[in-house]
Amino acid sequence: MRTSSIRNSLSLSFNCDIPEIELWEPAQRIYDDMGMKRKILRDGIGPMAMAKLIKTIGREKLKKELKVFMTPKGNIQQLEHFLAGGISPIIHRSFLEGDCGGHYETIIGIDNTHIYMFNPANDKETSGVHKKTLKEFDKKWWPFDNERWFLAGYPADVILPLEKFRGRYG
Numbered sequence: 714m715r716t717s718s719i720r721n722s723l724s725l726s727f728n729c730d731i732p733e734i735e736l737w738e739p740a741q742r743i744y745d746d747m748g749m750k751r752k753i754l755r756d757g758i759g760p761m762a763m764a765k766l767i768k769t770i771g772r773e774k775l776k777k778e779l780k781v782f783m784t785p786k787g788n789i790q791q792l793e794h795f796l797a798g799g800i801s802p803i804i805h806r807s808f809l810e811g812d813c814g815g816h817y818e819t820i821i822g823i824d825n826t827h828i829y830m831f832n833p834a835n836d837k838e839t840s841g842v843h844k845k846t847l848k849e850f851d852k853k854w855w856p857f858d859n860e861r862w863f864l865a866g867y868p869a870d871v872i873l874p875l876e877k878f879r880g881r882y883g
Contacts, residue, residue, distance in 0.1 A: 716740055716758055717833035718803045718817035719766055722866065725801040725821060729775055739769050760864060763803070763817075767866035778869035787854075787861040789847060793823050795865045802865040804830075806854050820863075823847070 716736040723729045740753045743765045751759075758766065764781040771779030784791070787804070795802045802820045822829035827844040834840060845853070854861050 716753070716766070718819050719758075719763060719770070721819040721831050721833065722801045722803050723767070723770060723775075725819065726799060726866065727775055729770075731770065731774055736766065736770070739773070740766050743769065760805070760862065764864060764866075767864075771866065779866045780869045781864055781866050783862075783864040785860050785862045787863040789823065789828070789851060792820050792828070792863065795867070796820065796823060798867065798871070800865050800867050802863045804854065805860075805862040 717733050720731055720733045720736060723731060737753055740758055740762060743762050744751045744753065747762070760783060764783055767781050768779050771777055782795075787802075792802050792804075803817050804820060805815050805817055816832075816834060818830045818832050820828065821831050821842065827846055828850045829842060829844045831842055832840055
């Protein structure tokens with residue numbers, strides 16, 4: 714499930730139910746256009762390609778321009794900001810304890826004590842919808858190098874007050 718977090722985020726944020734298989738070809742096209750030798754089904758998808766794919770799906774399937782905010786230094790307040798605007802962000806976190814690879818999950822809610830996520834992986838403890846306390850989530854979001862990466866696709870015609878956020882826009 715290389716592109717499933719994108720599919721989940723688009724579905725929750727824009728009520729756009731695209732089968733994941735329909736994301737593979739445009740994702741591979743993005744890698745090919747970038748001159749990369751990666752294969753989406755073998756190697757997965759990286760952050761820059763994810764951002765381009767969200768914009769591509771916006772144009773081709775939703776018929777609207779989407780922008781993407783991305784940062785390696787995110788925090789829970791930023792995730793809450795996007796959720797309040799109806800946007801489900803995608804986070805990058807370690808897949809297992811001690812794993813320095815990584816895994817994507819879609820954030821679906823935050824309350825006073827917990828964060829709720831959708832994990833597309835087939836992991837007996839965290840598959841599907843699961844929750845962590847805010848403290849546990851913040852500690853484990855990415856335990857290496859203090860990275861707290863996330864991205865969020867949002868409509869270009871919607872003004873989200875993001876000026877206080879440090880990251881890439883576009």
